Each structure stands twice: as C-alpha cells, then as structure tokens.
Amino acid sequence: MPELRDALDALLQEVPPARLTESVRRLIEDYRSGRPADEPLIRNMVDATAYAAYRMPATHAAVSAALAQLPPIAPRSHVDLGGGTGAAAWAVRGAYGPVPATVLDQVPETLKLGARIAKDLDFTWQEWRLGDPVPGADLVTASYVLTELDEEAQRALVAQAAAAATTAVVLIEPGTPPGYRRMLAARDQLIGAGWHVAAPCPHQLACGMRGGDWCHFAARVNRSALHRRLKDASLGYEDEKYSFVAALKAPAPSPGRIVRHPVFRKGLVTLQVCRPDTSVGPVLVSKREGPRYKAARDAEWGDAWI
Numbered sequence: 684m685p686e687l688r689d690a691l692d693a694l695l696q697e698v699p700p701a702r703l704t705e706s707v708r709r710l711i712e713d714y715r716s717g718r719p720a721d722e723p724l725i726r727n728m729v730d731a732t733a734y735a736a737y738r739m740p741a742t743h744a745a746v747s748a749a750l751a752q753l754p755p756i757a758p759r760s761h762v763d764l765g766g767g768t769g770a771a772a773w774a775v776r777g778a779y780g781p782v783p784a785t786v787l788d789q790v791p792e793t794l795k796l797g798a799r800i801a802k803d804l805d806f807t808w809q810e811w812r813l814g815d816p817v818p819g820a821d822l823v824t825a826s827y828v829l830t831e832l833d834e835e836a837q838r839a840l841v842a843q844a845a846a847a848a849t850t851a852v853v854l855i856e857p858g859t860p861p862g863y864r865r866m867l868a869a870r871d872q873l874i875g876a877g878w879h880v881a882a883p884c885p886h887q888l889a890c891g892m893r894g895g896d897w898c899h900f901a902a903r904v905n906r907s908a909l910h911r912r913l914k915d916a917s918l919g920y921e922d923e924k925y926s927f928v929a930a931l932k933a934p935a936p937s938p939g940r941i942v943r944h945p946v947f948r949k950g951l952v953t954l955q956v957c958r959p960d961t962s963v964g965p966v967l968v969s970k971r972e973g974p975r976y977k978a979a980r981d982a983e984w985g986d987a988w989i
C-alpha cells in the first residue's frame with residue numbers, strides 16, 4: 684500500500700540509520716529464537732521504529748493476503764490484539780475500506796509510533812495487556828502475537844478474540860511449522876467455541892496435511908531502499924511466509940484451496956489442493972480442458988480451487 688510505505692519512509696528519516704540497524708539486528712535475533720517473551724521485545728521508540736521499518740511491511744502484506752482468502756464480509760468495526768504499530772488495521776482498511784479500528788498493545792511506544800504513521804486515519808490506540816477487557820467489534824484480529832506467548836496465554840488470547848468478535852476472528856502467524864501448529868490449536872479452540880472455519884480450510888475436520896508438511900502461504904513484499912539496507916538484502920522484494928486461520932460466526936461455503944505454488948509444464952498445470960473431503964493432493968489440469976486450463980494457468984498459491 685503506497686500510502687503506508689510513504690508514511691513509514693517519512694518517519695524513518697528521523698532516526699539515525701546506525702541505531703535502527705542495531706535495533707533491527709537484536710529484534711531479528713529475538714524473533715528467530717522462537718521463545719515466548721518474558722518481557723516486551725520492543726523496549727523503546729527506536730525499537731518500535733526498527734520494527735515498523737523492517738517488519739511492518741511484511742506483516743501488513745501477510746494480513747492483507749490472508750484477508751483476501753476470506754468469503755465476503757463487511758465489518759463495521761475492527762479490534763486488533765497486540766496490534767503493535769498497526770499493520771493489521773492498515774490491512775483491514777485496504778480490504779474493507781475505512782473501518783474504524785482499535786489497536787491494542789502492551790507497549791506504549793508502538794502505539795505512539797503507529798498513531799504517527801496513521802496520523803490521518805480513524806484508528807484508536809489503546810494500551811492493553813492480555814487479560815484486560817477487549818472492546819467488542821465485528822472483526823477481531825491478532826497477527827504475529829501468539830508466537831510471543833506461552834500455550835496458556837495463547838489460549839487466553841484466542842478466547843478473548845472469540846468473545847469480543849461478532850462476525851469474524853482472523854489470526855495470523857509466521858508460516859513455519861510452529862506457527863502452523865499454533866494455528867491448528869487456535870482453529871480447534873474456535874471450532875469448540877462454535878465458530879466456523881472459513882479460510883484457509885475448506886472443512887471443519889482435522890487438517891489433512893501429511894508427511895511433515897504444514898499449511899502456509901506467501902505474500903510478496905516490495906522492499907524500499909531503506910528496507911534493503913536495514914536487512915542487508917540485495918533483492919528488491921521478499922516473500923513473507925504466513926499461516927493463518929479465519930473463522931466466521933455464520934457458516935459460509937469454503938472452496939478447495941491451492942496450498943503450494945502451481946507447477947507449470949508444457950500443456951499441464953499441477954495444483955496441490957486441499958479439498959472439502961480433507962484430502963490434500965495434486966490436481967492435474969491439461970491444455971485439452973480449455974477454460975479450466977486457463978483458470979489453472981492463472982491460479983496462484985492461496986487461491987480457491989473448486
């Protein structure tokens with residue numbers, strides 16, 4: 684979203700690059716460790732700025748891509764738990780228009796920074812710790828938060844999200860095997876609380892991924908010059924891998940889902956599809972199938988496939 688990118692780039696000019704780089708290095712190490720955090724990983728304004736610079740474009744892209752897999756909804760309010768600098772609020776706005784959003788987080792610096800990035804938008808920023816009351820909203824999200832919590836706290840957050848939402852709960856995590864396992868546990872919990880899984884799964888039964896495979900997707904993120912410098916990266920883009928679960932109060936038809944990059948060979952497309960009968964396997968579409976072949980050729984990882 685160019686608006687977000689411009690707002691971020693303007694803000695980043697204010698912090699000396701050396702301090703940002705140092706903070707980015709520490710945050711990358713802390714997040715890679717995968718340990719639940721005993722204390723907030725973002726400790727001050729420089730950390731918050733570093734987070735916004737190197738992670739927010741990617742978490743924003745992941746949330747946007749996850750929302751694109753949902754059946755149509757029209758939320759009129761949004762609450763984001765552990766919302767940090769507001770990536771999910773921006774993504775929800777991109778998907779559904781100017782939905783009033785409340786971003787809740789334990790670190791005041793991330794909220795202050797988020798408010799500056801989104802200065803012209805209708806977002807509310809509120810200090811909040813897991814367990815504090817959550818205002819009700821049509822849509823409740825939590826992106827890249829469960830990863831910082833132990834199992835008991837993860838369950839508590841999912842329960843709070845489910846209790847506060849009236850229409851949809853969307854949870855997003857890194858697209859790693861542990862991130863996927865956290866999504867499976869959250870999915871079970873949401874189904875147990877009477878919610879209906881709307882994406883990515885085309886069914887409410889146990890996940891059919893086998894053989895050490897895990898359900899995840901990828902969102903393309905274009906890197907700005909500063910972003911590249913901070914991450915010591917040469918490519919002009921990165922692919923952010925994410926796992927997610929979206930649940931709706933009302934059941935909605937959910938189609939089969941393409942769960943890998945399609946493979947193209949001369950006159951043949953192979954799609955790896957998760958199907959409503961819970962099986963996950965290849966679907967071969969040949970050139971002889973005309974419009975179906977054209978649809979398969981245009982299909983992407985994460986798209987629906989009937």
Ligand SMILES: C[S@@+](CC[C@H](N)C(=O)[O-])C[C@H]1O[C@@H](n2cnc3c(N)ncnc32)[C@H](O)[C@@H]1O
Pocket residue numbers: 723725738739742743764765766767768769770771787788789790793811812813825826827828831832
């Ligand atoms: C990795 S950041 C993700 C931020 C944002 N959701 C995003 O996708 O960019 C995790 C956020 O969760 C917040 N968080 C972690 N544990 C929390 C808790 N117990 N209560 C409130 N916020 C928490 C952190 O302060 C941090 O801002």
